[in-house]
Amino acid sequence: MKDFFEESVERKGTASFKWDMTKEVFKTDTDVLPMWVADMDFRPPKAITDALHARVEHGIYGYTYIGDSVVEAITSWLSRRVSWNIKKEWILYSNGVVPSIGKAIQALTKPGDKIMIQSPVYPPFFSMVKENDRVIENCPLVEEKDQYGINFDAFEASLKTGVKMFILCHPHNPIGRVWTETELRKMANLCLENDVIIVSDEIHSDLVLKPYKHVPMASLSEEIAQQTITLIAPSKTFNLAGLQASISITPNKDFREKIQDVDKKLGFHTLNTFGILAMEMGYRHGEEWLEGLLDYLKGNVETVENYFKEHLPELKLVPAQATYLLWIDCRKLELSDAKLNKLFVEDGKVGFNPGTSFGKGGEGFVRMNVACPQATVLEGLKRMKQAIKG
Structure with a gap:
């Protein structure tokens, strides 16, 4: 290999x-x-490339839907890789994690609302908040010896300023931290106490280096899951960014319906043919x-x-x-x-x-x-x- x-x-x-x-x-x-x-x-x-070649050879690229085999590939992958068992109806699709963040902001907050992030962090976290006329509440990470951590007193104080949503980078880009279960629970519980929605960007969750383990934020408890929208994609995992296919997961029906309302306004209905196929083949055969x-x-x-x-x-x-x-x-x-x-x-x-x-x-x-x-x-x-x- x-x-x-x-x-x-x-x-x-x-x-x-x-x-x-x-x-x-x-x-x-x-x-x-x-x-x-x-x-x-x-x-x-190779399974992805072969499947795409076969689809090209077929030669007709009409309207495509996302079938149950795709859903099974996604749910099986999450169960095997991170021991997280999700249901079909929890899944929504988007053409990227950044658009998914934008849609969650539009669906679940109002102009002028505060959204918390933790710098230094992926630049679109800033731009999505600003472009949607929301206000950034930055609670910077702190350097601790050789690594970064969270000042939980500052974290709580920031939430209490009226924050409506917290965008978590997990694992963190650019610092490469894998948040521990203890850290995740502390963040989640503070968000629950202050009624703050969690958008957990877990696009790098498949790229955790040994011996570290990824724990999905929403897997910690039913209560936390109901407050969380988890964003994943095969793009970073299998180098498929140009095919523009990503997944949003939440058991919260109200969250899903509000995001779907935004999709309707945007005219978004499904992913492109090759993105759907590559996503399924990656999750099914890419381990x-x-x-x-x-x-x-x-x-x-x-x-x-x-x-x-x-x-x-x-x-x-x-x-x-x-x-x-x-x-x-x-x-x-x-x-x-x-x-x-x-x-x-x-x-x-x-x-x-x-x-x-x-x-x-x-x-x-x-x-x-x-x-x-x-x-x-x-x-x-x-x-x-x-x-x-x-």
């Missing part, structure tokens, strides 16, 4: 946002190695591939960690518990964020997400994507060293 992930697949010239938009994104004419946007440079499981991926990603994380220790002690890798996105502390370089970005892009010719794009607490950090062949990881590290030492 390792050889599969070692394959170098040429992505330039395929309208790849990651590879074909580097000049526009990084505002430079230099040949930048893109290690930023969250998709992988790996082919998906062996995923286990190989997780082993390979863990090796890439260790490569970065060891390289920093040997060659770049100025940089500190926040321990990665999940995702293929590494949160790198560059503060010992004592550079402004503008100069840090210039250092890597112009001098090193390597492109990362600047930490400032993730909000308060991201200053002096960059996010690095290591979902690529190890040779690419090593090339990126070499360019970092060249920039810093040069």
